[in-house]
Amino acid sequence: MMAVVATTATTTLLLLGRASATTASVLRPRRPSLLPAFLPPFPLTTTAIRGVRSRPGPALGGSLANSIRLAWVKVLGSALAEEVDPGEVEGTDLRVLKYPDPRLRASNAEITDFGPEVAALAKDMFKVMYAMNGVGLAAPQVGVNQRLMVFNPMGDKVKWLNEVVLCNPVIVERSGKTEVAEEGCLSFPGMAGDVERSLVIKVTFQNAKGKTVTKKFRDWEARIFQHEYDHLDGVVYIDRLLPESKEKVQPVLDKLVADFGPGGALPEQQPLRSCKTTPASCLFFMLSRVLALARCPAAATGFLTTRLALCPHPIIRAASSATTAMRYETLAIDKGKADAPGVVFIKMNRPQKRNAMNSKFWGECKAAFEALGEDGDVRAIVLMGEGKVFTSGLDLSDIGIDLMGGGGDGVDVARQALKIKKHVTRMQDAFNAIEKIPQPVIAAIHGACIGGGVDLIAACDIRLASAETVFSIKEVDIGLAADLGTLQRLPRITGNESLLRELAFTGRNFNCTEGQLLGLFSRVLPSPTETIAAATALAVEIANKSPVAVTGTKVNLLYSRDHASVQDGLNHMTTWNMSALQSEDIGRAVQGAITKEVPTYSKL
Secondary structure, rough: EEEEEEEOOEEEEEEEHHOOOOEEEEEEEOOOOOOOOOOOOOOEOOOOOEEEEEEOOOOOOOHHHHHHHHHHHHOHHHOOOEEEOOOOOOOOOOOOOOEEEEEEEEEEEEOOOOOHHHHHHHHHHHHHHOOOOOOOOEEHHHHHOOEEEEEOOOOOHHHHHOOEEEEEEEEEEEOOEEEEEEEEEEOOOOEEEEEEEOOOEEEEEEEEOOEEEEEEEEHHHHHHHHHHHHHHHOHHHHEEOOOHHHHHHHHHHHHHHHHHHOOOEEEEEEEEOOOOOOOHHHHHHHHHHHHHHHOOOOHHHHHHHHHHHOOOOOHHHHHHHOOOOOOOOOOOEEEOOOOOEEEEEEEEEEEHHHHOEHHHHHHHHHHHHHHHHHOOOEEEEEEEEEOOEEEEOOOHHHHHHHOOOOOOOOOHHHHHHHHHHHHHHHHHHHHHHHHHOOEEEEEEEEOOEOOOHHHHHHOOOOOOOOOOOOOOOHHHHHHHHOOOOHHHHHHOOOHHHHHHHHHHHHHHEEEEEHHHHOOOOEEEEOOOHHHHHHHHHHHHHOOOHHHHHHHHHHHHHHHHHHHOOHHHHHHHHHHHHHHHHHHHHHHHHHHHHHHHHOOOOOOO
């Protein structure tokens, strides 16, 4: 949500009708019909309203332009409206998310289907925007992670002819001239700061019907667009704040994080302030504040998370890695799609390397799945690959030479063996995390799934494949036995051990026909698009079931797989259901069956 912020000064206080000379108000710009056409609607360059301090300024420059604008501020006092949070907006369920909600930093999918739902979503977004006295709104701000934004530079629903709907926008050209303005955003209530933006930009986008448009935006419209465009890239406006503004808003940011509680998506790099204290004194301060907030665990956790991440001392800042949300290099995580509630999409995201698994991947894979496993809002996960293939397996160029064929002369064999053990265990733990989390993981496989990719899908609960996919248990061709789960899990998954051994001994490619004969996946779909659609539909169906029942099913399936005796499995099931049968979900499921309505279940 984009808005221009004005700080009222004593000289304009009476004219604008504000209550306090120190109040910062978020303004909704409107251009009454009597405003001269040569003046930009807003921002206004004055000492009283810190709308824009330009470098250089708009078309009119110098004190004359400022004097004219200040005169018009006096006329426009009644046209300035404070930004508000209206709560629920009539006619829509959309609500603006507040920082640090993870959906504000999630990746956002391009819109490919320009059906009536796109126009309906845009209409609802305008309703929310106008209700909040805003001039722009991006879909991620209302929990819809798609590349869609709307804006009206007038900020007035009566002036609906000025409304713009932009799908999949791309900036193709920027002017060299920039200006600085003090921006506000409803996802960051109670704060504002200076942001530098280009004065003119050229963009291409699709409208709500899918028609491609090329357009130039200038001055005020360019600023609105750039603010909302950042949201589509997972960038929020505090990431753009000038250094002096970052320092000023830090207390407000700390409070927002504390109010949100654990699980927020913080920036990977926050501004580090100078600090003359010792690490010990910093820790003492943090712990004292946590004790002071002991009655509110969420606030205490949020405060500690933020302070750890912002501390100038590296030794303390390193401790924040376990509590701050990770930004992944090898994975892209898409959470909170409106059409797939409770479903998270994870993409292996190295398409230029055919999604080969490098050293960074193992730690990120384990961390990502463990974090999602702890998230009660997540009911099912779809795993896929970005680009032409699912994965080409291990990135051999990224594995240390000392782990491939020994460490050379003079290296103690025992120590080298322990080093290799540690490395292999780390890789195994990444795939073990997939199997251990309570939510079902569905692999949507396309293109190619080679070597370590087979280990990966073996750890998933369900596998769907696109018809063109080529598979290979490739490790034997590089002089080793598959060591990340293929040889341990596939004999329990598949029903054709003879074919499995043939494929493992030879390392040859096999197609989906042999894969189905092996029993490797549930279904083969005609294309990658249909494979992902089928995986999504299946995940949504699972997400609508009782999470207690789904988790219990997964846990007991794994237990029975790893224990030879049927009776052992039954005993474990009995112990599990001693508590699970007391779940509220059973009553809700029965009621849903009677009323023919889909029941709603609480998160775990």
